[in-house]
Amino acid sequence: MEAIRNLNLASLLDTFVSLTTAFVLGSLIGLERQVRQRTAGLRTNTLVAVGAAVFVDMANRMSGHDGAVRVVAYVVSGIGFLGAGAIMKEGANVTGLNTAATLWGSAAVGACAGADLIGEALIAALFVLASNTLLRPVVNRINRRPVDEEASEATYRVYVVCRRDAQAELREKIVELLEAAQYPVREVEQHAFGQTDAEIQATLYATAVDSSELDRVTAALQAQPGVSHAFWDSSAEE
Structure with a gap:
């Protein structure tokens, strides 16, 4: 026992x-x-x-x-x-x-x-x-509950579709606006988009953002000459 x-x-x-x-x-x-x-x-x-x-x-x-x-x-x-x-x-x-x-x-x-x-x-x-x-x-x-964007960890990217002859100037503008919003850019890539346009993709260092801030940045980019689309998205990090 x-x-x-x-x-x-x-x-x-x-x-x-x-x-x-x-x-x-x-x-x-x-x-x-x-x-x-x-x-x-x-x-x-x-x-x-x-x-x-x-x-x-x-x-x-x-x-x-x-x-x-x-x-x-x-x-x-x-x-x-x-x-x-x-x-x-x-x-x-x-x-x-x-x-x-x-x-x-x-x-x-x-x-x-x-x-x-x-x-x-x-x-x-x-x-x-x-x-x-x-x-x-x-x-x-x-x-x-919906995911709280400020509490989540993700990879954030800003996209701009523009005329190819304006992409060099817009690339600098993207970096400038994001840094002014306290979201420094980690990497910028450019790709052909259709016959006459180009897509610029800026990846941020930040793993959490204020969505309203990024909305204001993309709205400012959308208003730039030669820009047809400006938006941002995120993907979850493990």
């Missing part, structure tokens, strides 16, 4: 404090990622933190700091292979990360139970379930 002898209220309280810390800090990290709508979001980061805490806490109780260090290495290499099988990539879309993290958390619960740390396994299971159930409404609420 090793499992019953291993039940210790002081140790269980210590485990609870460790997992609560991992849960809270993992949630904070995941919340920031979820707000930015990254693939590994709120629940995924929380599960990783809780799972790692369970493994290390268990090894530390069983064989001290040396055992905990060894378990960390095994967790990184072993569960990584298991989780990789659950992750699917289709073009730019990646699915299965939360499943992989749940597998990691489940492995932590199983490891505790196998080591006769029944109380620790119960606590770990409760936290894994909480990550996947209690946090789900929070994730759904965040995902229903």
Whole structure:
């Protein structure tokens, strides 16, 4: 009855404090990622933190700091292979990360139970379930919100379509107007556009912008002689 002898209220309280810390800090990290709508979001980061805490806490109780260090290495290499099988990539879309993290958390619960740390396994299971159930409404609420352009990280580009004989002057004008708006240009490219026109593409250093500022810049560019179109767009960064 090793499992019953291993039940210790002081140790269980210590485990609870460790997992609560991992849960809270993992949630904070995941919340920031979820707000930015990254693939590994709120629940995924929380599960990783809780799972790692369970493994290390268990090894530390069983064989001290040396055992905990060894378990960390095994967790990184072993569960990584298991989780990789659950992750699917289709073009730019990646699915299965939360499943992989749940597998990691489940492995932590199983490891505790196998080591006769029944109380620790119960606590770990409760936290894994909480990550996947209690946090789900929070994730759904965040995902229903439109992306805040000032909080998001993206690559921003300004485009101008103009007559070819005006592109040299307009290239300088684009750089001038953007720098005046505090959006320095990282790169400028020019391409032929149809038989008589050219397209100028300016990529910004900024990863977050005020959309109204860029609207004013493109409106000023649209008013320049020889310009037929001026607009800007963004693409998400990982």
